[in-house]
Amino acid sequence: MNRQQIQTFFETLRRANPSPQTELEYASVFELLAAVLLSAQATDVGVNKATRRLFVVANTPQKMLDLGEERLAEFIKTIGLYKTKARNLYATCRILVEQHGGQVPRSREALEALPGVGRKTANVVLNVAFGEATMAVDTHIFRVSNRTGLAPGKNVLEVEQQLLARVPAEFLVDAHHWLILHGRYVCQARRPLCERCAVVSECDSAPLAGAR
Template structure:
């Protein structure tokens, strides 16, 4: 895929959705961090249902830490892997209190040192909370990048590095949101809905379908 085609792809995605953001609900960097930790192998819809009950009660490191592991589990037990996530969130809250004055750190190394925070989670927080041009490659972005040939790669790290290299700079800040939404709602795993895709004529996927919107 050439540079001009990539530029046109992201121009169309931007024109269609000029201010994309995560579908996770949050009102502070801390709320976003906790929501992203909870979202691993879970849906944003499921996480939002839980945090709508949790955050009015506890939305600071001190308040969630005070709930304790068992108290937190009551709010997140509908989310997959909730036992491990509760342990990680409580440990993360303790570290934020002890090491970061209860603030979410604005750098990758400190974020990735928090329990339950890997590279993808750190990238989401750096991008969405702090405006860094980071690329959080999830299953949707991995699929879309390979299928369209925007940034093909054998693993998430390879796709991440290629996206950072190939996506025109003017689009880097929002690119991962556009690609997630494209993968979640149009370029779906089993049957991509090519017939209703904004970039169908630019995409280099060989087995296009006629499927459009519902």
């Protein structure tokens, strides 16, 4: 995908969805952090189902500490790996209270020091909560970036670096939302829906998919 194709690709996605948002439900930076931490290897729908109940009783780090790890685990037991996630989230809440005054830090280094928070989670928080131009490369973005030729890479870090280098600045803040949604609903893993893809004319793999 060349520079003009990339420009057209994102202009098309922007016209279709001018203000893309995460599908995780949250009402504060802490709720966002908790939801993203819980979303690893889980669907946003499943996470939202659990957090709708959890956040009613514990929507701050201190309230989650007061809840206790065992009760926290009960609230999220419908999510995969819930015991590990409960342990990590509880430990994260303790660090937030003891080291950050109960607030979610804005620096990547501080975010990645939290249990259960890796580079992808930190990127989501930095982007969604603080408006930074980061790329949280999940399986959808990795697939779309490679399949379309937008930002090929052998691993998530390579794809992230390629995206930051190749996506025009005007699209950077919203780009990861557009790519996730495109991968989730159109450029799907087993069978990409090329016949309903608005950006098929810019895709390097479209001829292979019989779309041209």
